[in-house]
Amino acid sequence: MSTVDTTSAEQPRATxxxxxxxxxxxxxxxxxxxxxxxxxFFSLKSDRFxxxxxxxxxxxxxxxxGVLAIGQTFVILTAGIDLSCGTVMAFGQIVMTKLAxxxxxxxxxxxxxxxxxxxxxxxxxxxxxxxxxxxxxxxxLGTLNIAFALTHIVSNDLTFSGLPSELLFFGRTFTxxxxxxxxxxxxxxxxxxxxxxxxxxxxxxxHVYAVGDNPEAARLTGINTRRVLFSVYTLAGLTYGIAALxxxxxxxxxxxxxxxxxxxxxAITAVVLGGTSLFGGRGTVxxxxxxxxxxxxxxxxxxxxxxxxxxxYLVTGILVILAVAVDQxxxxxxx
Amino acid sequence: MSGRQPIFEAHGLVKRYGxxxxxxxxxxxxxxxxxxxxxxxxxxxxxTLIKALSGALQPDEGEIRLDGKQxxxxxxxxxxxxxxxxxxxxxxxxxxxxxxxxxFLGREARRRGPLGLALRILDKRAMRxxxxxxxxxxxxGVQSMAQPVENLSGGQRQxxxxxxxxxxxxxxxxxxxxxxxxxxxxxxxxxxxxxxVRDRGLPVILISHDMPHVFELADRIQIMRxxxxxxxxTPHTHTMPEAVAIMTGAxxxxxxxxxxxxxxxxxx
Numbered sequence: 001m002s003t004v005d006t007t008s009a010e011q012p013r014a015t016x017x018x019x020x021x022x023x024x025x026x027x028x029x030x031x032x033x034x035x036x037x038x039x040x041f042f043s044l045k046s047d048r049f050x051x052x053x054x055x056x057x058x059x060x061x062x063x064x065x066g067v068l069a070i071g072q073t074f075v076i077l078t079a080g081i082d083l084s085c086g087t088v089m090a091f092g093q094i095v096m097t098k099l100a101x102x103x104x105x106x107x108x109x110x111x112x113x114x115x116x117x118x119x120x121x122x123x124x125x126x127x128x129x130x131x132x133x134x135x136x137x138x139x140x141l142g143t144l145n146i147a148f149a150l151t152h153i154v155s156n157d158l159t160f161s162g163l164p165s166e167l168l169f170f171g172r173t174f175t176x177x178x179x180x181x182x183x184x185x186x187x188x189x190x191x192x193x194x195x196x197x198x199x200x201x202x203x204x205x206x207h208v209y210a211v212g213d214n215p216e217a218a219r220l221t222g223i224n225t226r227r228v229l230f231s232v233y234t235l236a237g238l239t240y241g242i243a244a245l246x247x248x249x250x251x252x253x254x255x256x257x258x259x260x261x262x263x264x265x266x267a268i269t270a271v272v273l274g275g276t277s278l279f280g281g282r283g284t285v286x287x288x289x290x291x292x293x294x295x296x297x298x299x300x301x302x303x304x305x306x307x308x309x310x311x312x313y314l315v316t317g318i319l320v321i322l323a324v325a326v327d328q329x330x331x332x333x334x335x
Numbered sequence: 336m337s338g339r340q341p342i343f344e345a346h347g348l349v350k351r352y353g354x355x356x357x358x359x360x361x362x363x364x365x366x367x368x369x370x371x372x373x374x375x376x377x378x379x380x381x382x383t384l385i386k387a388l389s390g391a392l393q394p395d396e397g398e399i400r401l402d403g404k405q406x407x408x409x410x411x412x413x414x415x416x417x418x419x420x421x422x423x424x425x426x427x428x429x430x431x432x433x434x435x436x437x438x439f440l441g442r443e444a445r446r447r448g449p450l451g452l453a454l455r456i457l458d459k460r461a462m463r464x465x466x467x468x469x470x471x472x473x474x475x476g477v478q479s480m481a482q483p484v485e486n487l488s489g490g491q492r493q494x495x496x497x498x499x500x501x502x503x504x505x506x507x508x509x510x511x512x513x514x515x516x517x518x519x520x521x522x523x524x525x526x527x528x529x530x531x532v533r534d535r536g537l538p539v540i541l542i543s544h545d546m547p548h549v550f551e552l553a554d555r556i557q558i559m560r561x562x563x564x565x566x567x568x569t570p571h572t573h574t575m576p577e578a579v580a581i582m583t584g585a586x587x588x589x590x591x592x593x594x595x596x597x598x599x600x601x602x603x
Contacts, residue, residue, distance in 0.1 A: 197454075201454075202454075202457060203443035203457060206436055206440065207441070209429065209431065213429040214428065214429045217427040217428055217440075220411065220421070221440040221441040221442075222411075223440065223441045281429065281430075281431040
């Protein structure tokens with residue numbers, strides 16, 4: 001103890017071996033390898049898989065779950081879970097489409113109100129989890145059902161079509177290098193960049209990790225853990241609102257049955273596949289992005305090789321349990 | 336008796352929980368540059384006293400003075416703002432975060448200029464540099480400030496907690512059973528570190544069950560019994576068995592007789 005060795009802050013220049021080790025243990029490498037293996041598998045099974053048009057389709061299919069998974073990552077980093085993400089998005093989607101189509105609200109206002117509805121749900125989740133200290137699992141299971149019910153009550157089980165162009169912007173495509181991209185995919189990447197920035201470059205991000213890692217230590221160092229939790233659920237609500245907008249852009253509908261089956265589990269699966277620990281405090285949004293693409297590749301690939309939809313549920317279910325098992329075995333608390 | 340003023344003191348603290356009286360008019364004082372150990376049997380009021388001093392609870396009666404001025408800590412945050420840092424036995428660090436992040440947790444340094452002001456970007460390099468300098472000052476040897484705390488040994492982790500307290504404590508540090516969760520060798524590391532913290536001019540309140548450590552480290556020892564301070568002794572005036580006898584009530588101590596008002600290092 002009494003000897004001072006290299007306490008210099010400057011990292012000593014890494015040898016190639018150290019560099020290799022650092023790369024191999026970087027948080028997103030495992031998910032990346034999993035993604036490459038998955039893609040290799042499906043490209044062997046189907047000639048169409050690696051075609052540019054198909055890959056850009058995968059990205060378009062990923063964008064909604066990908067954005068939901070950003071909010072989900074925030075929540076899971078704090079050792080919480082948000083089961084309501086899919087139905088809250090569905091509710092936001094119905095609010096914005098119904099207001100724009102049936103209630104004659106100007107499109108941009110309708111859009112904003114739809115997003116605000118999701119933010120409202122985020123704040124509700126946040127107040128219950130942070131303020132009343134209720135378990136996130138139960139709170140969001142409750143709001144899942146509330147959002148589900150409200151979606152059907154507000155929509156009267158009607159589907160809204162003939163949407164104004166403002167609501168469809170993110171479904172529009174542009175061509176880049178022979179592939180079609182939607183503006184929604186660009187939006188998703190921008191949101192990932194923002195989330196990365198917030199989590200890794202700001203004090204707020206540090207506090208999110210600390211609250212998930214050791215909430216008691218975070219509180220004792222003077223972090224307002226309730227405020228951090230509230231901000232996390234509120235921001236998650238915001239991402240669900242934006243996901244709702246992307247969903248509307250993609251489907252060109254306000255559909256009361258959208259977003260209520262696969263999106264919830266897919267978003268959580270994406271986060272866990274991306275290497276974020278359900279115990280909180282560990283993980284990255286870059287990993288989540290890769291995880292979301294893995295989920296998208298699975299759904300797309302299974303469809304391409306002719307696996308029925310119901311078996312896709314089966315595979316996703318197994319996948320998420322496998323990912324959680326890996327998380328358990330590698331991240332088991334050492335303190 | 337010297338004319339030195341206590342930096343931190345409490346008089347007549349009372350704390351009741353229903354029928355149970357945890358503190359029954361307890362007194363306390365801490366002088367500059369000393370390690371004051373607080374010992375007592377289970378239920379003697381040690382933890383309650385410490386919680387009152389660190390803002391974790393509010394006493395029903397009595398007063399607490401910092402630099403002679405009365406203070407009312409409504410939360411640990413208040414105490415921290417007043418310059419009092421506390422180290423807990425259960426390793427209050429965030430294991431997945433790196434050392435520098437733990438040292439600066441809740442007090443992150445931001446970049447200068449527009450990047451820091453508008454985007455609130457962290458200055459990670461400055462935090463690592465500063466943490467490394469601080470660790471070198473305290474002679475804590477670790478490889479890199481960028482490694483996660485969970486890669487450290489238990490002693491080094493508690494070293495991080497002590498270093499954090501030493502860095503931010505303007506007035507004094509409270510160490511609540513800091514070695515209770517550690518092995519023999521690691522305990523030694525942390526005890527040496529606490530002594531270095533004191534030597535750098537930060538007074539320390541040490542709560543410990545371990546008599547040999549208390550007698551090795553403390554300048555003065557406050558003995559608690561039945562919610563009161565029954566004696567203040569020094570390792571020079573009393574032996575360990577004598578202190579234990581006072582602690583358990585086997586020896587009735589006349590408070591004024593055993594009260595040592597000055598630090599022995601000063602009086603020698």
